[in-house]
Amino acid sequence: MPEPVTFHIPGPLRPFTAGRSEVRTDVPLTTLRQALDLLGTLYPGVRDRLLTEQGALREHINVFVGNEDSRYTGGLATPVPSGAQITIVPAISGGSSGGGFDSARASRHRMI
Amino acid sequence: MIGQKLDHYRVVEKIGEGGMGVVYRARDEVLDRDVAVKVLAPGAVQTLGPEQLLREAQTASALSHPNICTIHQVGQTGDTFYVVMELVEGQPLNTLAGAAGLPTEVVTRYGAQIADALAHAHDRGIVHHDLKGANLLVTREGRVKVLDFGLATRHAPGQLAEVTQSFASVDTKLAGTLPYMAPEVLKGEPGGPASDLWALGVVLYQAASGQMPFTGRTGFEISSAILREPPATLPPAVPPGLAGIILRCLAKDPAQRFQRAGEARAGLEALQAATITTHEPREEPSGPRLLVHRGIQHLAVKDGDVLLLVGTMKGAFLLRSTRERKRWDVAGPYFHGHSVFAMTYDGRNGRHRLWASTSSVLWGTFLRSSDDFGKTWLNPREASLKFPAETGASLKNIWHICPGGPEEPEVLYCGVEPAALFVSRNAGENWSLVRGLYDHPHRSRWMPGNGGLTLHTIVPDPGHTGKMYVAISAGGLYATSDGGQSWQARNRGVRVTFLPEKYPEFGQCVHKIGLHPQRPDRLFLQNHWGLYRSDHCGEAWQDIANGVPSDFGFALVVHPHDPDCVFIVPVESDEFRCTPDGRMRIFRTRNAGASWEPLTRGLPQKRAYETVLRDGLVADSLDPAGLYCGTRSGSLYASRDEGRSWTRILEGLPAIVSVRVASIGTPRTTPGARPARAASASPPARSRAARPPQKRRKSRG
Numbered sequence: 018m019p020e021p022v023t024f025h026i027p028g029p030l031r032p033f034t035a036g037r038s039e040v041r042t043d044v045p046l047t048t049l050r051q052a053l054d055l056l057g058t059l060y061p062g063v064r065d066r067l068l069t070e071q072g073a074l075r076e077h078i079n080v081f082v083g084n085e086d087s088r089y090t091g092g093l094a095t096p097v098p099s100g101a102q103i104t105i106v107p108a109i110s111g112g113s114s115g116g117g118f119d120s121a122r123a124s125r126h127r128m129i
Numbered sequence: 130m131i132g133q134k135l136d137h138y139r140v141v142e143k144i145g146e147g148g149m150g151v152v153y154r155a156r157d158e159v160l161d162r163d164v165a166v167k168v169l170a171p172g173a174v175q176t177l178g179p180e181q182l183l184r185e186a187q188t189a190s191a192l193s194h195p196n197i198c199t200i201h202q203v204g205q206t207g208d209t210f211y212v213v214m215e216l217v218e219g220q221p222l223n224t225l226a227g228a229a230g231l232p233t234e235v236v237t238r239y240g241a242q243i244a245d246a247l248a249h250a251h252d253r254g255i256v257h258h259d260l261k262g263a264n265l266l267v268t269r270e271g272r273v274k275v276l277d278f279g280l281a282t283r284h285a286p287g288q289l290a291e292v293t294q295s296f297a298s299v300d301t302k303l304a305g306t307l308p309y310m311a312p313e314v315l316k317g318e319p320g321g322p323a324s325d326l327w328a329l330g331v332v333l334y335q336a337a338s339g340q341m342p343f344t345g346r347t348g349f350e351i352s353s354a355i356l357r358e359p360p361a362t363l364p365p366a367v368p369p370g371l372a373g374i375i376l377r378c379l380a381k382d383p384a385q386r387f388q389r390a391g392e393a394r395a396g397l398e399a400l401q402a403a404t405i406t407t408h409e410p411r412e413e414p415s416g417p418r419l420l421v422h423r424g425i426q427h428l429a430v431k432d433g434d435v436l437l438l439v440g441t442m443k444g445a446f447l448l449r450s451t452r453e454r455k456r457w458d459v460a461g462p463y464f465h466g467h468s469v470f471a472m473t474y475d476g477r478n479g480r481h482r483l484w485a486s487t488s489s490v491l492w493g494t495f496l497r498s499s500d501d502f503g504k505t506w507l508n509p510r511e512a513s514l515k516f517p518a519e520t521g522a523s524l525k526n527i528w529h530i531c532p533g534g535p536e537e538p539e540v541l542y543c544g545v546e547p548a549a550l551f552v553s554r555n556a557g558e559n560w561s562l563v564r565g566l567y568d569h570p571h572r573s574r575w576m577p578g579n580g581g582l583t584l585h586t587i588v589p590d591p592g593h594t595g596k597m598y599v600a601i602s603a604g605g606l607y608a609t610s611d612g613g614q615s616w617q618a619r620n621r622g623v624r625v626t627f628l629p630e631k632y633p634e635f636g637q638c639v640h641k642i643g644l645h646p647q648r649p650d651r652l653f654l655q656n657h658w659g660l661y662r663s664d665h666c667g668e669a670w671q672d673i674a675n676g677v678p679s680d681f682g683f684a685l686v687v688h689p690h691d692p693d694c695v696f697i698v699p700v701e702s703d704e705f706r707c708t709p710d711g712r713m714r715i716f717r718t719r720n721a722g723a724s725w726e727p728l729t730r731g732l733p734q735k736r737a738y739e740t741v742l743r744d745g746l747v748a749d750s751l752d753p754a755g756l757y758c759g760t761r762s763g764s765l766y767a768s769r770d771e772g773r774s775w776t777r778i779l780e781g782l783p784a785i786v787s788v789r790v791a792s793i794g795t796p797r798t799t800p801g802a803r804p805a806r807a808a809s810a811s812p813p814a815r816s817r818a819a820r821p822p823q824k825r826r827k828s829r830g
Contacts, residue, residue, distance in 0.1 A: 021229065029492065033510065035234035043227035043339075054269065058220065059235050061271030062510035066492040069523035070515035077491045107491045 020100030022046055024056055026063075027105050033062025049082060050093035052103055067105065077108040130168065135211050136204055138166055147263075149277070154216060157201075164201060165217070169210040179210060186212050189255055189278040196246035198266075198276045217274045223262025223335060230339040233368055237401040239265075240333050240374075242273040244394035247329065250278055251322040251390050258320050260328035261309040262335055270511055307348060308341050312356050312381050323383035326390060330378025334360065337367045342379060356381075370400045428460045430481075430502045430793055435749055438483065439759055439779075440469030440787035445485055447503050448778070452792075454755050454769040457778050463503055471744070473530040474791030475556070477538040481793065484557065486527030486543070494526050496543070498557060514543060514551050514560050520567065522547050528585040529744075536594040544584035548575060548601045552613065565614040566599070566607065571635050575604035578638050578657070585743060586639075591646040598652065598667065603638035606654065606667050619667030626658050626703075641685040641743045645692035653695050653722070655685040655743075660697065662722050673722025678709040684746035688771070689754050693721045696728075696748070696756065696772060698741040707738035715746070715758065717772055731775030732766060739764070744787035751792065759785030 021043040026034050034040055040059065046052045050072075057064030067078055072093075074080065080087045081104040087095040097103065130153060133140050138155040141163075145152040150169040157164050174182060183203055190200035202213040222239065225231065231239075243265060250257065257264075257278055264276045311327035314320045334342040342360035345351040360379050363372050374396045380386045387393045428449045430436060437448040437457070444462030463469075467487035475482045481500060488494040496513045497506045516522040525546040533540025543551040543560065550563040566584075575582055586600035595612035598619070605620040618635040625637055638657035645651070653673075654661040658681050660674040674680035679699040688694035697716050701709045708714060712734045714727040733739075740761040749755040756768040758775075763782035768775045 021227075032508070035232070037232065040232065041229075043229050044225060055225070058225065058267050058269060058271050059231065062508075064269070064271075065495075065510075065512040069493070070512065071518065071521060071523050073523070075491065075493060 019043065019045055022052060022097060022099075022101050022103060024052070025102065025104040027107055029107065030063055030066060030105065033066070034060045046097045046101075048093065049080060049087050049091075049095040049097055049103070052097050052101075053080070053093070079106040079108060080104070081106060135166060135168075135206055135209070135213075136202070138164060138213060140166060147277075155213070157213075163216045165198075165214045167212045167214065169212070171208070174210055179205070182210065188253075189250075192250055192253065192255065192278055194246055194249040196242045196273050196275055197249065197278055198274045200278070214276075215274075217266050217268065217276065219266035219268040219274065221263045222265040222267055222273065222332065225267055226262075226336050226339045228339045230335075230337045230364070230366070233337065233366075233371055234401065236333060236336045236371060237397045238271075239267065239273050239336060240329070241394050241397040241401060243275060243329060243332065244390050244397055246273075246275045247322070247325050247390035248394055251325070256320060256322055257325050257328070259306060259309075260325055260332060261306060262332060265332065307351055308343060308355075310352075310355065311383070313383055315352050315356060321383075322390065323386050326378050326386045326393060327383075329390070329393060330375050330386075333371070333375045333378065334363070337371060337375065338364050340364075368400075370396075374400070425460055425463070425503075426458075427504045428458055428502050432794055434793045435751070435755070436474060436502070436791045436793055437757060437765075438472035438474065438485075438787075438789040438791070439765060439782070439785060440472050440485065440744075440789075441763070441783035441785050442468045443783035445469040445472060445487075446779070446782065447483075448765075449502075452751055454749075454751075454767065457767075459779065460503060462783075463506070464497070468786065470786050471527050471530045471543075472787060472789050473532065474789065474793075475532050475541070476791065476793065477532060478556070480556070482557075484530045484541075486530060488526050494524055496527065496530070496557070513557070514545060516549070517562060520562070522549070525581060526583070528583050529587050531587040531589070534589040534591055534594050534597075542587045542589075544587050544599060546581045546583040548572075548582045548584040548604060550584055550587065550599055550613065563613045565609065566616050569607070569616055571604065571618060574636065575601060576636065578602035586642055588642055588644055588652075590644070590649045592649045598642060598644075600639040600642050600654075602640070603636060603657070605635040605637035606639050606642060606652075607635075608667055619663070620670070621668065622663075622670035622672075623654065623656055623661055624659050640683045643685050643687040643695065645687045648692040651692070651721070653685055653687060655682050655697055657681070657703070660722070673718070675722065675724055677716050677725050678714075681706075682741075683743040684741045684758075686746050686748050686756070689748050689750045690752060691719070694719045695722065696746060697725075698746055698758065700740060706740050708740075711736045711738055713737040713739045713760075715756075715772060715775075728768075728772045728775070730773060731768070731777075742786050744789075745785055747788045747790050749790045749792060755790070757788050757790055759788040761785065 021041045024040040026038055026040060031038060042055060044055060053067060068074060074093060082095050082097060082101055130140050131142060137159045138157055141154045141156055143151060144154050150167050153166045155164050155166040186200060186203040198217050199215040200212060204211050255278060259277060266274045266276060268274060309328045309331045311324035314324050331342055343351055343354035345354055378386055428447055430449050433452055435450050435452060435454055439446040444465040444467060446459060446461030448457045448459050450457045464487045467489045469485050469487055471486040473484045483499045485497050486494060487497055495509060497508060499506045514524050516524060527543050527545050529544035531542045539554055539556045541553045541557050545551060550566050551560045552563055553560045584599055584601045588598045590596040596610045598606060598608050600606055605618055607616040608619045609616045620635055620637045623637045624631050625633060628636060639654060640657055641655045643653045650666050652663045652667050660680045661670040662673045663670045677699050679701055681702055682697050682699045684698045686696050695718050699716060700706045713732040714729050716725040716727055718725045741758055742761060745759045747757050754771045756772050758766045761784045763780060763784060764777055765779040766775045767778045
């Protein structure tokens, strides 16, 4: 029996997960894409805030599987092992704009 | 079957198989879309008889509900019966639950959708007969679709008796169905709405706990449990409210169940609201759909008031005044932390709706609306504007929200980055990309400006439905006269400073355009260097920068009542985008650009290095007209005498990117009744949100 996978939900997304900071599932998952798809199916408001309409992870959202930033472990193809902890981490991108003036990629500190 | 054609459906691949037959993905070659085609097994046809089968499927095809898979067509080719349905891609609900079940709020949300689908069908006399986990697909968007209404497997009485008395494992065809069967159905009675509600109870039980309420190793054991045993105890994690609804559905006696699916839905919805508030009430008591801004003194807006919508890089502010426009109440920030590049007021067809586009560098861009002047905002789960998959494009920002012309009271447009136009024909409910412009052969050669490749200004021609202009940076001005199907570049005579060719057909970095409803063929244009007028729908342009300190600038607005009067805010240069000489001056022409004069009274004239962005200047539709000007330094200036004198009504806001104004009044009821090309026809493009002045006077008697 595989161990459940746990998603850690950041504050701004909790209005869409009925306030939950953690969501657990024991549906078998293989990749991060599958895992985020499942989370988006369970909590529809989450998907469009994490992924663009083309299915790419938004530029300033980091998703960790365990302690590893998925950007460096295969992106959405990152394997999700049994019992994995999936942490969604918005980057801190100070003083940024939403759409046009200062593209705030400069420093991508992590907020844990 | 693969590759064959059934009527105009070409069968592409097999996607599933059930008791009633095999399901294929097929291509509808007439409507050019993918559909699902279920080819019925000969056995299924025999049990019910082809006539009844066709009749039931035809009845079910009349169902139209967001949670019911639509049946498009029922057909017969030779001995082959087939049903053409909406292609639904999703996961069966029973596979989502896992072994531990789904969280309560997810169960209640899905449950309410299924109950709503049942209520819709039952009201029309249609019973599902085979509701089960495998017949409930959850789409990527989290919407449940009930499959196979009117196509349910029926079992000949003998066949059922064989299974329920069997001491062998349940035969595969019935394995997925038997555990959902109501006691009365097992006893051989025909199923009705109440047996669908029983099945709903089993579905909810399974979703909430990951287990089945009635189990057994053989058909006999399962049927005995259904007929005689109480359901297995639900795990303690299932709250009493939900357990109560499930157990009521699972009453052995149909009369003890909910009498209507609508009652089950109401119970689930009430529970849904309750779950949302009880989890972490301090977090977000308002729930996902409605965003309530607490700690804000909201505006009380009355008929005849003037409303200012101020979008900034860090949120939105709303201001209201009476038509005297002397004192302003201020509310905000709304959506703090999000940049608000576009807002508008839609007062057509009895609405009082505010729209805002909110953009966060983290979470993306969303359209929000409020029907109570900002007290609550719809916070959509899904983004309303999405580029189709085949474009490969993703929405970055929404720059302009623009109600359609007077003949189209349900139409709204959005201009976005990357440069594209979206349209909604149902007052903002659904949106689609305007392909005529997106597929324009020039597109690949448009170049992003400093703010990205954006379509930032939309100007419908108020006198001609289907005729409109859009401004793209840097693509130039484009016009359509067939409602957006075809678009022509209209940039002849507009100079480009940054390309080797100075007067190209397109590629201009246009900053703003404006027209007056009385003279809709005449356009004014503020370019990235250059100030222009066209007297013939943009077909040719002439320079009108006569005596302005700089012809670089962003904002431009046409006087609401005088078509020859235009206001601009020149800035020094491309490199130094501030008001020249540290003096904030708004320039006005009253002769369509033959000469310009500065307006300075009340505006800072010392060390005022201000920037007014393209949507930072706006005029209301009152008489005398009011003007409003927001700066990147966060000051908001207002004039209630057509620009002669100004007052700073707010300072210290985040950088202002958009100012819009609306006169709140009794909305137009007859959008068509409008004197041709009169001043009252429509407000000018920049203050499109405002209502026409003469109409308002009329409405006041």
